[in-house]
Amino acid sequence: MCIALPMKVLKVEEMKALCERSGRRMEVDCSMIDPPAADEWLLVFQERAIRAVSAEEAAEIEAALGATALAMTGEADEAAIRAGFGDLIDREPELPPHLRAQVGRRLE
Template sequence: MCLGIPMRVVEIEGIFAWCEGRNGRSRINTMLLGDVAPGQWLLTFLDTAREAIGAERAALIDSALDALDRIAAGNGDFDDCFADLIDREPQLPDFLRKEQS
């Protein structure tokens, strides 16, 4: 299974960026994105940046990854990891909604 890990750019080195995230510091290939800047958040897969993301989305993804860590450790208490979904009615994406006539 390949999980996307949010990482914050610290330093640029050609087509690579030194980034910091939940698992420490890593050298990330940024060739698929082009120019990135220190302070920017990236969604990374296998040490490659696939998407530039905002800090808020990075925090939500990190929170979901915290839930997976808890589950793997046998802890079933992870509701706080999905605070943005608690007490919210599920919504279909726009493309799945029927057009109202």
């Protein structure tokens, strides 16, 4: 599975940015986006910036990644699912059945 991750820009030099996520630093190629500024957030895939994201969107992505990790290990509870996927609980497309079951929703 391939997932783009939110990373915070620490420093920018030409078409590269030094970014950090969870204490891990990485030099990111920014040649395909507008030049970022320090303290901005980027969505990064394979050491390349895909696009800039807001701090709020970066936090939502992190919450979804955390809930996904818990679900994969069988440790997710209703609070974790709501925290990570709250925006999907009461709208289309819905959560997949195995996650809906963890938030007390019956399958039709």
